[in-house]
Amino acid sequence: MLRKFHGLPGLLAGLLLMVLSVTGAVLALAPALDRASAVVPASGDVSVAELAGRVVAQYPGTEQIVREPSGKVIVYYSRDGQVGADLVNPLTGEGIAPYESSAFFGWVKDLHRSLMLDDAGRALAGVMAALMGLLCVSGMLLLARRIGGWKNLLRPFSGSGSKRVHAELARFAVLGLLLSALTGSYMSAQRFGLLPEASATGPGFPAEVSGGQPAPVGTLNALGNVDLGEFRELVFPYPGDPQDVYSLTTTGGSGFVDQATGELLQYQPRSEGSIVQQWIVSLHTGEGLWWLGLILGAAALTVPVLSVTGMTIWWQRRRSPGKLPDNADASLADTIILVGSEGNTTWGFARELHASLNKAGFHVHCSEMNALADRYPQASRLFVLTSTYGDGDAPASARRFMARLGNFRPGKALKFAVLGFGDRQFSNFCKFAVDVDAALADKGLSRLHTVERIDRCSSPQFREWGEKISEEIGVPLALDYSPLPPATVELELIERADYGLAVQAPTSILRFKAAEPGGWRKYLPSNHKTLPAFEAGDLLGVMPPNGQAPRFYSLASSATDGVLEICVRKQPGGLCSGYLHELRPGDRIEGFVRENPDFRPAKGSNPVILIGAGAGIGPLAGFIRKNTSRSPMYLYWGGRSSQSDFLYKPELRHYLDDHRLTGLNTAFSRSDERAYVQDKLRQDESAVRQMVSTGAQILVCGGRDMAAGVRQVIDDILKPLATDVKMLKAQGRYLEDIY
Numbered sequence: 001m002l003r004k005f006h007g008l009p010g011l012l013a014g015l016l017l018m019v020l021s022v023t024g025a026v027l028a029l030a031p032a033l034d035r036a037s038a039v040v041p042a043s044g045d046v047s048v049a050e051l052a053g054r055v056v057a058q059y060p061g062t063e064q065i066v067r068e069p070s071g072k073v074i075v076y077y078s079r080d081g082q083v084g085a086d087l088v089n090p091l092t093g094e095g096i097a098p099y100e101s102s103a104f105f106g107w108v109k110d111l112h113r114s115l116m117l118d119d120a121g122r123a124l125a126g127v128m129a130a131l132m133g134l135l136c137v138s139g140m141l142l143l144a145r146r147i148g149g150w151k152n153l154l155r156p157f158s159g160s161g162s163k164r165v166h167a168e169l170a171r172f173a174v175l176g177l178l179l180s181a182l183t184g185s186y187m188s189a190q191r192f193g194l195l196p197e198a199s200a201t202g203p204g205f206p207a208e209v210s211g212g213q214p215a216p217v218g219t220l221n222a223l224g225n226v227d228l229g230e231f232r233e234l235v236f237p238y239p240g241d242p243q244d245v246y247s248l249t250t251t252g253g254s255g256f257v258d259q260a261t262g263e264l265l266q267y268q269p270r271s272e273g274s275i276v277q278q279w280i281v282s283l284h285t286g287e288g289l290w291w292l293g294l295i296l297g298a299a300a301l302t303v304p305v306l307s308v309t310g311m312t313i314w315w316q317r318r319r320s321p322g323k324l325p326d327n328a329d330a331s332l333a334d335t336i337i338l339v340g341s342e343g344n345t346t347w348g349f350a351r352e353l354h355a356s357l358n359k360a361g362f363h364v365h366c367s368e369m370n371a372l373a374d375r376y377p378q379a380s381r382l383f384v385l386t387s388t389y390g391d392g393d394a395p396a397s398a399r400r401f402m403a404r405l406g407n408f409r410p411g412k413a414l415k416f417a418v419l420g421f422g423d424r425q426f427s428n429f430c431k432f433a434v435d436v437d438a439a440l441a442d443k444g445l446s447r448l449h450t451v452e453r454i455d456r457c458s459s460p461q462f463r464e465w466g467e468k469i470s471e472e473i474g475v476p477l478a479l480d481y482s483p484l485p486p487a488t489v490e491l492e493l494i495e496r497a498d499y500g501l502a503v504q505a506p507t508s509i510l511r512f513k514a515a516e517p518g519g520w521r522k523y524l525p526s527n528h529k530t531l532p533a534f535e536a537g538d539l540l541g542v543m544p545p546n547g548q549a550p551r552f553y554s555l556a557s558s559a560t561d562g563v564l565e566i567c568v569r570k571q572p573g574g575l576c577s578g579y580l581h582e583l584r585p586g587d588r589i590e591g592f593v594r595e596n597p598d599f600r601p602a603k604g605s606n607p608v609i610l611i612g613a614g615a616g617i618g619p620l621a622g623f624i625r626k627n628t629s630r631s632p633m634y635l636y637w638g639g640r641s642s643q644s645d646f647l648y649k650p651e652l653r654h655y656l657d658d659h660r661l662t663g664l665n666t667a668f669s670r671s672d673e674r675a676y677v678q679d680k681l682r683q684d685e686s687a688v689r690q691m692v693s694t695g696a697q698i699l700v701c702g703g704r705d706m707a708a709g710v711r712q713v714i715d716d717i718l719k720p721l722a723t724d725v726k727m728l729k730a731q732g733r734y735l736e737d738i739y
């Protein structure tokens with residue numbers, strides 16, 4: 001609900017808000033520019049009498065002197081029948097330059113205030129300001145919910161892409177934006193009579209004036225008592241009229257000054273309402289507070305980026321597999337389905353369960369596990385369908401689930417069943433599902449059904465689970481779903497480099513191109529094949545022969561390299577790795593790319609520490625190849641023998657020479673040295689610690705034993721910094737790709 005509230009007005013208003021914010025940011029420069037060009041004496045240095053005396057000496061026809069909130073002093077005068085206005089130096093009274101208000105700023109102000117649409121535009125701008133206030137508040141509530149409370153607001157966020165940019169910018173800009181929005185709404189409401197305006201009437205003309213011989217303005221007592229810092233405006237009496245008076249306005253109020261006696265007449269202090277009003281204007285425009293103007297301007301400049309990233313998030317969410325027809329509201333649903341998925345296949349099963357339960361008359365709400373609500377007031381059944389990733393870890397749409405479980409307040413009637421999706425070839429088969437099952441039981445929920453595990457998206461296993469659930473809930477559910485095989489492309493092997501045979505670790509670097517169609521079809525222009533889009537670190541799914549489920553390999557190249565490269569170790573008895581190792585140049589395979597955006601080096605100039613062993617070097621080599629900005633990048637890699645399985649040896653030398661790689665540290669377990677990559681990290685302990693303390697990111701790729709050993713070493717190294725791998729992971733600074 002909160003998300004809809006934040007998203008819909010945001011989308012509608014995005015464009016208008018961009019216009020208002022960009023114009024606001026331009027206008028915010030004016031106070032600082034004005035201040036930079038103004039001569040501002042220290043407080044107490046110049047009185048209004050001194051100022052007026054100096055100005056009149058230079059401009060005998062002075063009619064009015066005005067001091068702007070920026071400190072600029074302007075004199076309006078008449079000379080030889082002509083009127084003029086000059087900017088003057090308050091220390092000398094001399095003119096600095098003719099005064100003209102900027103046509104450019106005037107135009108921008110009109111656009112900002114009324115979108116060039118007079119009153120209709122002013123009203124629209126006011127509505128936009130109120131909307132901006134709502135967006136700020138709902139956005140902050142969303143953000144606090146996402147990061148686990150207000151206390152985490154200043155901690156680094158994990159995540160990537162539009163979501164991260166949106167959240168990072170918003171948390172720093174929100175106070176400025178909220179201030180602009182609230183003050184803008186207030187001003188607009190006043191203008192349209194929705195809020196009372198402070199009375200602008202000044203004191204009445206004095207009933208009695210001395211009418212004596214006018215004294216020089218520089219000698220008038222009442223003006224001598226006012227400091228320049230408090231001065232706003234002095235209007236001179238009509239020349240030759242002894243009954244006329246000076247009218248004086250200061251920050252504290254206004255009154256009249258007798259031109260003969262210098263006495264202050266009819267002084268009226270400013271009302272509280274008028275002071276508040278003036279403050280609101282200053283807080284909105286930065287008038288007289290040039291530094292605040294700059295802060296507000298910088299905050300306003302984030303609005304176009306927030307609008308674009310906000311729209312991107314909205315669009316991604318609309319296209320997400322979690323968008324289901326007839327999805328009940330979480331607060332009204334009697335049945336909840338939560339989905340944990342990385343590659344989206346689990347969503348297909350969840351959709352089938354959702355449709356079957358809906359058909360049976362239940363009110364079903366389905367969402368990703370990360371969106372676990374604090375309560376489901378009407379629900380009595382909770383189904384959790386989740387895959388497992390990494391080395392028994394949570395998939396992307398469930399990564400925040402365990403943290404959110406802390407705030408979860410289940411009703412007494414709520415019973416749950418967890419169904420895991422995984423692959424028996426991983427030693428941690430469906431581990432995350434098992435962990436979730438245990439965590440829900442710990443929370444005090446009772447089980448509707450014990451946790452079950454589905455191997456490689458098996459449709460019969462899913463159907464059987466459905467039958468057991470039918471018995472538990474007393475309603476027949478016919479779950480019939482088989483995921484569509486992913487759309488594949490044909491790839492042709494163009495090159496291979498073989499390593500490791502002598503040390504019983506046969507590993508090959510395989511390079512593919514998109515296969516050209518055969519026969520007459522190759523002459524069709526539309527049939528010229530190109531590689532799909534991918535980045536190093538994404539996954540290549542390979543369909544092994546005999547219709548087996550796909551196996552995944554980390555990509556060592558990106559599409560812009562013009563070649564699709566993987567690094568494959570032949571596993572004893574491994575069906576797919578054996579199949580790939582048999583390939584000769586010219587042979588073709590069927591494959592598809594699966595994005596893995598969470599395993600990428602962060603952009604920026606912080607050091608990146610790459611750690612891997614064996615074929616795990618593949619994506620790491622791809623990251624180094626792409627490091628054309630020459631950010632500091634260090635590689636720690638372990639193999640068996642420098643003679644036999646030093647993968648990418650010539651390329652790494654080349655990357656060191658051209659500074660795409662800053663440092664290389666190798667360990668060989670079957671050499672005289674007998675070292676592992678963990679040993680090299682320990683040797684470099686202080687350097688690693690120092691890099692992490694300056695914001696380094698660590699990426700690990702390889703087998704699970706190596707990854708566990710590396711985690712242990714890094715935890716030890718980080719102890720003096722009072723941080724650990726868990727914390728770095730939460731900040732998106734420790735990424736793993738483990739098999």
Ligand SMILES: Cc1cc2nc3c(=O)[nH]c(=O)nc-3n(C[C@H](O)[C@H](O)[C@H](O)COP(=O)(O)O)c2cc1C
Nearest residue numbers: 341342343344345346387388392422423426429430
């Ligand atoms: C890189 C990678 C790591 C995986 N790790 C595990 C694992 O540790 N345990 C497991 O049971 N399955 C693991 N799997 C298999 C997935 O859980 C399984 O393919 C699941 O059906 C994917 O569902 P999803 O597409 O909804 O994420 C892994 C798959 C990949 C590609």
